[in-house]
Ligand SMILES: Nc1nc2c(ncn2[C@@H]2O[C@H](COP(=O)(O)OP(=O)(O)OP(=O)(O)O)[C@@H](O)[C@H]2O)c(=O)[nH]1
């Protein structure tokens with residue numbers, strides 16, 4: 001085989017075409033060319049395995065193609081449990097976590113998604129849908145009090161009753177960015193995507209049919225252009241329910257939870273775990289019934305539970 005020099009690699013790359021991964025299923029993916037053409041591609045090998053959001057170099061072969069190379073990633077958003085690592089998407093600007101007044105959301109899952117986003121340096125946004133359901137909404141809004149003070153606040157929505165106004169409010173946050181949308185089932189993720197990308201449901205059907213050669217299984221992750229010229233895109237991905245954080249060290253946790261991080265540097269011991277140490281300023285800041293504090297009891301409970309879980313997690 002000819003020796004691979006930087007020049008020969010460049011010459012080979014020049015013969016390849018650029019593409020953006022817009023959907024994936026199993027080992028194959030759908031890529032979009034800069035001209036907007038879409039085609040199914042297969043990875044050349046393990047190294048060219050790609051995820052939605054990846055920029056790739058590919059080569060046509062009859063009516064399909066081969067992914068020859070995945071360009072280096074700005075970030076990769078993923079989860080990891082005892083058994084496996086699962087990627088959501090790559091090269092994200094932000095993650096929008098959509099929860100609703102009903103069904104009741106899990107604060108634990110929300111906290112996990114936020115921690116994961118911070119670990120990858122991806123801006124998290126939270127929206128609370130179904131503000132028209134007044135009583136459950138009030139309850140959920142109150143549960144989100146610690147989150148309204150952190151990150152970028154919480155955006156209230158009512159996608160089915162004030163869709164137009166909500167679309168405008170969302171656009172302020174989404175314009176020109178690539179946003180991964182996550183949320184528990186029933187929160188209104190499909191409603192949100194169809195509101196911002198009219199016809200998205202039809203497109204999804206077509207994509208999953210193409211990727212599954214006619215079988216009706218849903219694709220795992222899909223890219224939607226909200227405004228191609230402005231570079232505004234949404235990525236729809238399932239998997240909010242089982243959000244494994246086994247890639248995070250327990251001692252990293254405090255830095256990834258802003259309300260805990262705020263006080264973590266003030267403890268007596270530099271390597272304080274904030275679980276039991278004397279002089280711990282995190283513990284001192286936890287709010288209780290008879291003591292005001294800037295850290296909500298629910299947040300500290302999540303910190304403790306996650307710390308224990310990650311301490312017991314097998315390391316890869
Ligand atoms: N009352 C109320 N209902 C809403 C609102 N937004 C969505 N829904 C309803 O909530 C239900 C779930 O919405 P979907 O958009 O299908 O939710 P999803 O998150 O995509 O759920 P999955 O398909 O299970 O993942 C539907 O019956 C919607 O009509 C809202 O603002 N208010």
Ligand SMILES: [Zn+2]
Pocket residue numbers: 264267268272273274275277279280281282283
């Ligand atoms: Zn401490």
